[in-house]
Amino acid sequence: MTHRPNDLGLEKYRRMMRIREFEAVAEAIHAAGEVPGSLHTYTGQEATGVGACIALRDDDYMVGNHRSHGHPIAKGAALGPLMAELLGKVTGVCKGKGGSMHLSDFSVGSLGETSIVGSGIPVAAGAALGAKLQGTDRVSLCFFGDGATNEGAFHEGLNLAAVWSLPAIFLCENNGYAVSTPVSQVVSIPDIADRAKSYGMPSAIVDGQDVDAVEAAVAEAVARARAGGGPTLIEAKTYRYAEHAVNMGRVLRDRGTEVDAWRERDPITLYKARLTANGTSLEAIETIEREAKADVEAALAFARASDYPDQLAAFDDVFVDRLPIPHYLVN
Numbered sequence: 001m002t003h004r005p006n007d008l009g010l011e012k013y014r015r016m017m018r019i020r021e022f023e024a025v026a027e028a029i030h031a032a033g034e035v036p037g038s039l040h041t042y043t044g045q046e047a048t049g050v051g052a053c054i055a056l057r058d059d060d061y062m063v064g065n066h067r068s069h070g071h072p073i074a075k076g077a078a079l080g081p082l083m084a085e086l087l088g089k090v091t092g093v094c095k096g097k098g099g100s101m102h103l104s105d106f107s108v109g110s111l112g113e114t115s116i117v118g119s120g121i122p123v124a125a126g127a128a129l130g131a132k133l134q135g136t137d138r139v140s141l142c143f144f145g146d147g148a149t150n151e152g153a154f155h156e157g158l159n160l161a162a163v164w165s166l167p168a169i170f171l172c173e174n175n176g177y178a179v180s181t182p183v184s185q186v187v188s189i190p191d192i193a194d195r196a197k198s199y200g201m202p203s204a205i206v207d208g209q210d211v212d213a214v215e216a217a218v219a220e221a222v223a224r225a226r227a228g229g230g231p232t233l234i235e236a237k238t239y240r241y242a243e244h245a246v247n248m249g250r251v252l253r254d255r256g257t258e259v260d261a262w263r264e265r266d267p268i269t270l271y272k273a274r275l276t277a278n279g280t281s282l283e284a285i286e287t288i289e290r291e292a293k294a295d296v297e298a299a300l301a302f303a304r305a306s307d308y309p310d311q312l313a314a315f316d317d318v319f320v321d322r323l324p325i326p327h328y329l330v331n
């Protein structure tokens, strides 16, 4: 059985390690042709996802984007059904019909992602509205990139959330690029967080490599949202190590030594140093590292052993009233 440490610091480390291992395996099996479609890895941004999700309750909502393998893992999702979804298997979180960019797992409040940049923002605002109308104190957190903040959906979602004082946290993971376009070429201000001013919304800028700092910033926003104080925009400055999508066979932009400089502030290495400095034993840390590797291997074995969905299942779960199956597909 997987050891689940009670200590919050080790739990954060555990979730970051699970993401790192998951992405390493996902990239390898994608290169081997086992994963259909494109694959956007989260490696390098682990502290942002984990710091944010650790500040949420299990019943809070979370919405991701196209770079979202890490988000449900950070929210506590089981790895097997996530890996199975990447492989298009029936045991996947979306029964194999979503793939890498659609990893909804409602069991942990993960409402899912779409490949349409910015589209999760109004979805998260809608979930926040639902939580408010139902009289709960649940909050809704949305992850999106710097590129998404140039989409209309960002402005529409933040405006409505502010006007209706919705319990939402908008978390921009500013990793410096949208595909290969540097953020400075398409955003006219240094800090995306400043866009909150136009909606009268509080904001924060946080070091996205520091899991504790992200947790603290999100916890403050969550407390405000639960207390009826409305939404917050948080900008986490972070970095993705890989190309926009992996295994493309070409480099879209040569980032030179920049990647190495960011690796110097790798979120997992930084946190390991902090844990050990605070007295956590190396043995406890290494146990977590081994378990993360084993858990991801087990997830892959589970996914590989699973079946592909029946082709007629394509018509299930699309509308409330099941679609009729075209006669030419039946026998």
Ligand SMILES: Cc1ncc(C[n+]2csc(CCOP(=O)(O)OP(=O)(O)O)c2C)c(N)n1
Residues within 6 Å of the ligand: 066, 067, 115, 116, 117, 118, 144, 145, 146, 147, 148, 149, 175, 177, 178, 179, 244
């Ligand atoms: C509406 C829309 N426009 C363009 C694209 C193509 N596209 C896919 S990902 C991406 C960049 C997104 O950048 P960002 O939001 O910063 O996220 P990151 O990939 O850096 O995590 C673009 C332009 C898309 N999928 N949807």
